[in-house]
């Protein structure tokens with residue numbers, strides 16, 4: 596049915612990464628079976644041309660006046676979030692909200708298009724799993740879980756771009 600296919604396409608467009616959030620409930624039809632929640636950001640999600648950080652739309656920053664890709668900006672966010680998480684853990688406070696933000700790494704424009712490949716996505720999923728462990732860890736295990744997250748940052752960088760490894764290691768919680 597033509598109309599049904601149009602609805603499916605519309606639902607997809609609304610949930611595509613970088614598109615304005617659309618309520619999945621608003622687009623489902625009465626007759627459609629209730630589907631399991633679809634991850635709107637995977638290694639397969641088509642990237643949206645023209646968004647900040649996409650090719651031709653790099654975002655100039657203080658550290659990079661020539662502009663940064665969407666993924667590079669996400670990495671900077673992750674680095675800042677982990678710095679804040681380290682403070683929280685040392686103060687015995689919970690860590691929350693990172694997985695929801697960082698999951699967008701799977702559907703962000705990299706500087707080099709070929710960097711978004713199945714190997715990258717595998718490492719990204721492993722990383723996000725470690726973040727989920729951290730966000731549910733009891734306080735006594737938070738430091739260990741935090742180091743698990745850093746190990747996952749490092750694992751991906753070891754096989755792709757080793758430059759930031761020193762910055763990743765600098766985030767470790769050391770004995771006071």
Ligand code: HEC
Nearest residue numbers: 664666667670673674705706715718719722747748751759
């Ligand atoms: C799944 C692979 C992967 C994981 C996990 C990962 N990175 Fe990256 N990182 C990359 C890639 C690829 C780039 C290059 C991005 C670009 O230039 O578009 C990058 C770039 C960076 C940069 C340089 C950004 C810039 O300004 O150019 C920093 C810093 C960084 N990562 C830190 C981290 C930290 C900290 C973590 C963990 C919180 C992490 N990365 C986890 C793949 C990964």
